[in-house]
Amino acid sequence: MISANLVILIAVSYVILLFALAYFSERWAEGDQGKFLRSPLIYTLAISVYCTSWTFYGAVGSAARNGLEFFAIYLGPTLVFVGWWFGLRKLVRIGQNQRITSVADLISSRFGKSNRLAVLVTLIAVLGTTPYIALQLKAITTSLFVISTDSLIAAEGDRANDNRLALGVAAGMALFTILFGTRNVDAKEQHHGVVAAIAFEAIVKLIALLSVGFFVVFGIGGGFGEIFAKAESAGVMLHENGGFGTRWVTIVVLSAAAIICLPRQFQVTVVEAPNENHLRTASWAFPLYLLGMSVFTLPIAIVGLNLLPAGSDPDMFVLTLPLAYNQEALALFAFIGGFSSATSMIIIASIALSIMVSNHIVMPIALRMRLGQSEEDGQGVTNLVLNSRRFSICAVLALGFLYFWLTNGSGALALIGLISFAGVAQFLPAIVAALYWRDATSKGAGVGLAAGFAVWAYTLFLPSFHETSIWVADWVANGP
């Protein structure tokens, strides 16, 4: 058993390490060594911010519950990246030429600089990302709980303690993001330091997951063949499961949409892209990274179901399997891997959202209110932008915590994540229209987005509160 304080200490020192890394690469980015930081390799690793703790912990849980379904979540992005030369390249090219800073900026500027549209997109993005951030908070708190109490059964835990921990994590992440995301205002909105830190985290989480996978498959499972032979008895149906119906297709399409539409993916793929030719490398390296992340998913799920006592939380198999076999160092490494996949998502998502909120909501209001005053130098505006960003980062993380708190951290990781995917997928028609359809009007895009958002909010976002609010539960069961 590892004490909670030690784990927290390790997590904090990991964040400090990240901080140092981001700080120094920010400096290097200006000099000659900067070339490496703008290389296709770093770009690809940064894109793998797609693999959050949902991938790290949630994929195993989803494999244990729904069999092959987790494949769909990685096949969608693979198809998009393999076909980079038609959609993605145009997106990146437009993003570079027009200095696009966010999804909201792209959609509004392609439809005649409509600010109303930008505000709508920003709202959808913020609300759509909220469950996703809550998912990361839940993963961090649950994993911390599991590793420090050694409990294999998914216990209820101490709610108050959980909430306090989640609040602490959210506050720490807000601090880190503010320190790095808002040091200066750059017209292209690129953050080399942060991207370097994210790339480093991508390596950490991949190695962590692979080492757990190796241990599980060859250490305790006895090779792939033996594990798959036990699949049926574990209840994972791999043969003739008929799981390739509408749900499969839907998830492939949703995840393909999400790799473009998620604010954080848009940020790293389009906004932070140093060069559109980097896509050539990313087109094969990113799918390969995804493949690496999911090779061991099924075996871990099967072994976990077979060897761990019934009632263990499948979302935590990556941690509980090493723990059950007294591999504390490995479990700690796995915890760091999960922690880094969660932090990288939180950092990039809150930076991307803060850019949107400050550019499209705070700034227009602030400029309108100050219309009478004359601003002699740019310093005032710069400070205003930076402060509005800092404020937005705090607000975004506060919303994530609020969602975590209100939903009581309930539900499987993959379930919460899909709500987010569906939310941001509303952008896809507007983005495709922005790229290819010259005659599309801003009114049409606005109405489409608003309708999609309303349906999503009513059918997916609202019901996610049903476990904690009697009013919502009643509404879901009986209608309004």
Next chain:
Amino acid sequence: MPVVGAMLVMPPLVLLFDVQVDVFGVPLIVAYLFGTWLALIVASFVLRKRLPNGDGDELQMADDKETRS
């Protein structure tokens, strides 16, 4: 290529492999999905330098848009 890939992992083609057969102890469907995945990666790796710059792929674009919607 993404069109072919999409067809391969979508029903009805994927259903062909959803049967009670094992390849080297691994269920066929698992082997098939990973195999397709790997094949797409390799194809993409081979093509990465060959594809021209520019927007001269309008025809293919139209094709792909249909399959995506």
